[in-house]
Amino acid sequence: MIRFDGVTKQFPDGTTAVDDLSLTAPTGKITVLVGPSGCGKTTSLRMVNRMIEPTRGGISLDGQDTGRMDAAELRRGIGYVIQHAGLFPHRTVLDNIGTVPRLLGWDKKKVKDRSRELLEVVGLDPKLGNRYPTQLSGGQQQRVGVARALAADPPVMLMDEPFSAVDPIVRDQLQDEFLRLQDELGKTIVFVTHDIDEAIKLGDQVAVLRVGGTLAQVAEPQYLLAHPADDFVADFVGKDRGYRALQFEHAPRLTLHSEPSVVVGETPSSRASWLLVVDDDRTPLGWVEPARVGDRPVASEDLHRGGTVARASGSLRGALDAALSSPARRGVLVDNDGVLVGTVRAHEVLTAIEETERPERDEDDPVHGGAMDVSGERG
Amino acid sequence: MIPSILEWFRDPMTWSGPGGVPTRLLEHLWYTVVTVVIAAAIAVPLGLWVGHTGRARWLVSVANSLRAVPTLGLLFAVSLVVGPYIPGDLAFTAPSIAVLVLLAIPPILAGTYAGIDAVDPSARDAAKGVGMRGRQVLWQVELPNALPLLLSGVKSAMLQVVATATIAAYLGLGGLGRYLIDGLAVSDIGEAAGGALLVGLLAIVLEGVLSLLQRRVVSPGLTGRTARGSQDGDDAPQAEAPADAPVDVRG
Ligand SMILES: Nc1ncnc2c1ncn2[C@@H]1O[C@H](COP(=O)(O)OP(=O)(O)O)[C@@H](O)[C@H]1O
Ligand SMILES: [Mg+2]
Numbered sequence: 149m150i151r152f153d154g155v156t157k158q159f160p161d162g163t164t165a166v167d168d169l170s171l172t173a174p175t176g177k178i179t180v181l182v183g184p185s186g187c188g189k190t191t192s193l194r195m196v197n198r199m200i201e202p203t204r205g206g207i208s209l210d211g212q213d214t215g216r217m218d219a220a221e222l223r224r225g226i227g228y229v230i231q232h233a234g235l236f237p238h239r240t241v242l243d244n245i246g247t248v249p250r251l252l253g254w255d256k257k258k259v260k261d262r263s264r265e266l267l268e269v270v271g272l273d274p275k276l277g278n279r280y281p282t283q284l285s286g287g288q289q290q291r292v293g294v295a296r297a298l299a300a301d302p303p304v305m306l307m308d309e310p311f312s313a314v315d316p317i318v319r320d321q322l323q324d325e326f327l328r329l330q331d332e333l334g335k336t337i338v339f340v341t342h343d344i345d346e347a348i349k350l351g352d353q354v355a356v357l358r359v360g361g362t363l364a365q366v367a368e369p370q371y372l373l374a375h376p377a378d379d380f381v382a383d384f385v386g387k388d389r390g391y392r393a394l395q396f397e398h399a400p401r402l403t404l405h406s407e408p409s410v411v412v413g414e415t416p417s418s419r420a421s422w423l424l425v426v427d428d429d430r431t432p433l434g435w436v437e438p439a440r441v442g443d444r445p446v447a448s449e450d451l452h453r454g455g456t457v458a459r460a461s462g463s464l465r466g467a468l469d470a471a472l473s474s475p476a477r478r479g480v481l482v483d484n485d486g487v488l489v490g491t492v493r494a495h496e497v498l499t500a501i502e503e504t505e506r507p508e509r510d511e512d513d514p515v516h517g518g519a520m521d522v523s524g525e526r527g
Numbered sequence: 528m529i530p531s532i533l534e535w536f537r538d539p540m541t542w543s544g545p546g547g548v549p550t551r552l553l554e555h556l557w558y559t560v561v562t563v564v565i566a567a568a569i570a571v572p573l574g575l576w577v578g579h580t581g582r583a584r585w586l587v588s589v590a591n592s593l594r595a596v597p598t599l600g601l602l603f604a605v606s607l608v609v610g611p612y613i614p615g616d617l618a619f620t621a622p623s624i625a626v627l628v629l630l631a632i633p634p635i636l637a638g639t640y641a642g643i644d645a646v647d648p649s650a651r652d653a654a655k656g657v658g659m660r661g662r663q664v665l666w667q668v669e670l671p672n673a674l675p676l677l678l679s680g681v682k683s684a685m686l687q688v689v690a691t692a693t694i695a696a697y698l699g700l701g702g703l704g705r706y707l708i709d710g711l712a713v714s715d716i717g718e719a720a721g722g723a724l725l726v727g728l729l730a731i732v733l734e735g736v737l738s739l740l741q742r743r744v745v746s747p748g749l750t751g752r753t754a755r756g757s758q759d760g761d762d763a764p765q766a767e768a769p770a771d772a773p774v775d776v777r778g
Binding site: 197199220221222223224225228230232234235236237238239240247248251280281282296 | 748
C-alpha cells in the first residue's frame with residue numbers, strides 16, 4: 149500500500165506542481181493518476197521513489213515513511229517504467245532488462261536467465277535480446293522498459309505513460325497484455341496517463357488531477373463515469389461517458405438468436421439479404437449478400453468486414469457496438485474461443501441496458517466530498 | 528625534391544645507428560605515448576568529474592584557452608627556467624614532455640566533458656530511477672555513453688603531440704624531428720622532407736590504431752554500427768500485429 153499524506157511539491161521557481169495530495173494506492177491494485185498535461189502526475193509519481201523530494205507531507209510504503217529510507221535502495225525495490233522507455237542506449241536488450249538484478253548482486257547466470265524469461269513474459273521474440281534499443285520499434289522499447297522494471301520482481305510498480313508513444317492499435321494490445329500480466333502478478337501499481345480512456349480501461353481506482361496539482365476526484369472507473377464530482381471531472385471524463393460506462397456492464401443476460409451461416413468456400417443456399425460467413429472452426433469472418441454472390445462459392449473478397457464481433461461474456465458496450473456496426477443489423481457474439489454463439493439486435497441490448505442499475509452515488513465518500521471543498525475554495 | 532627524398536630513404540646510413548630511422552621512430556612513438564597517457568590520466572578523471580557533478584565547468588574553458596599559448600615559446604621558456612634545476616638528460620626531456628602534456632590536456636578534457644554532457648538525460652534519469660548510486664551512474668552509464676567523444680579527444684591530442692614532438696627535437700628530445708632540424712641545418716632537402724613524411728606516416732598509423740580501439744570499446748548501440756539480425760530493425764510489423772486479428776472484442 150502506498151499512502152500520500154498531504155503531499156505538496158513546490159519547485160524552486162515557485163511552480164506548485166502537486167498541492168496537498170492525499171491518496172492511497174491499495175496493495176495489488178492499479179491506481180491510475182490521470183489529468184491534463186502539467187497537472188503534476190509525473191511529479192506525484194516520482195515522489196514515490198524519491199526521484200523528487202516532497203516540499204511538505206510524506207509518502208509511506210506499507211506503513212514505512214519513504215523519506216527515512218536509503219533512496220537508491222528504495223528505488224531498487226520499486227519497478228519504474230519511465231516515459232518514452234528511457235532505455236540505456238549502450239546496453240543490449242538483455243543487459244537493459246538485467247540492470248536491477250545486477251545492482252542487487254545476483255550472479256551472472258541468474259541475471260541472464262531472468263532477463264531471458266522476462267523477454268518472454270512481455271511478449272518479445274527471444275532473438276531481440278542481443279539487439280540495442282535503437283534497433284527496436286517504439287512498442288518493443290516500451291515492452292523492454294516494462295521488462296526492466298519487472299526484473300527483480302518488485303511488489304510495487306510506477307509507470308509513467310508507458311503506452312503513450314505507440315500507435316493506437318499497438319497501445320490497445322499492450323494494454324490488454326498489461327492487464328493479463330497484472331492478473332497473474334498482482335502488483336501494487338501507480339499508473340500515470342493523460343488519456344481518460346486508458347485510465348478507465350486499466351484502473352481499479354482512478355484519481356483525476358487538475359492543473360495546479362490538486363486532486364479533483366478519486367473513485368472506481370464506473371463510479372467516476374456515473375458521478376463526476378464537478379464540472380472539471382465531467383468535462384475531462386468526456387461527452388460519451390454514458391456510452392463508455394457500458395463497458396463495465398456484462399452482457400450474459402442477453403437472449404441470443406441462432407444465426408444461419410455459411411462456411412467460406414461453400415455456395416450460399418439461403419435467400420436472406422445478409423448471410424454470416426464463418427471458417428471451418430465456426431469463427432465469424434464477415435457478412436455476404438447472397439444475391440450478389442449468386443451460385444458460386446463464397447470467396448474472401450465477397451466479405452463485408454464492417455461489423456465488429458463481441459464476446460458473449462464481455463460487456464454491453466461490445467454487444468451494442470457489434471449490433472450497431474453490423475450491416476445485417478444483427479450483432480455477432482462469440483464465446484471465449486472466438487466460436488459463433490449467436491446474434492443480438494440493438495434494441496435488445498438497449499432493453500438490457502435500461503434494466504441495469506447504475507452505481508449508487510455515495511454521499512459519505514470522503515475524497516469525493518473533499519474534492520468539492522477544494523473546487524469551492526479555488527473557484 | 529622527390530629524387531632527393533628517395534635518395535635519402537635509399538641511403539643505408541638513414542636506417543642504422545642511433546640516428547637511424549628505427550631508433551628515431553621509436554623515440555618519437557615513446558614520447559608521444561608517454562605524453563598522451565600522462566595527459567589522459569589527468570584530463571579524463573577531471574573531465575568525468577566536471578561532467579558528472581556539473582561543477583567547475585570553467586576548467587574546461589581555461590584548458591581550451593591554453594591552446595592559444597605558442598607551444599615553441601613555452602617549450603623554450605620552460606626548459607630555460609626549469610632545465611638548470613634538473614640533473615642529466617632529464618633536464619631536456621622532462622620540460623619537453625611537460626609542455627607536450629599541457630598541449631594534450633585540452634582536447635582530452637574537452638572531449639571527456641562534452642561526452643558526459645551529451646549523455647541522453649533520460650538515460651541518466653533512468654540510471655538513478657532504477658537505483659544506481661552516483662558512482663554507478665558514472666561508470667555504468669555516463670562513461671560508456673561518453674566514450675565516442677572522449678576517444679575523439681584522445682585522438683586529436685595524439686595527432687597534435689605527434690606533430691609537436693617534432694619541434695621538441697630542438698631541445699634534444701630526439702625523435703623524427705631531428706631529421707627536419709638536421710636536414711634544414713645542412714640544406715639537405717631530402718632528409719628534412721623525408722623526416723616530415725615519416726611524421727605523417729606515424730600519425731596515420733596511430734590514428735588507425737586508435738580507430739580500431741574505438742571500435743572495440745564503444746558499444747555498437749551508440750555507433751549505429753550494429754549487425755542486424757534481420758531487416759526489420761526499425762519497425763517489426765510481424766511482432767506488433769494483433770495476436771487475434773479477426774476478432775475485435777471489446778470489454
Ligand atoms: N524541475 C521542475 N522545475 C520547475 N517546474 C517543474 C519541474 N518539473 C515539472 N515542473 C512543472 O510542474 C508542473 C507539473 O509537471 P508534471 O508533474 O511533469 O506534469 P504532468 O506529468 O502531469 O504533465 C508543470 O507545470 C511543470 O512545468
Ligand atoms: Mg508527465
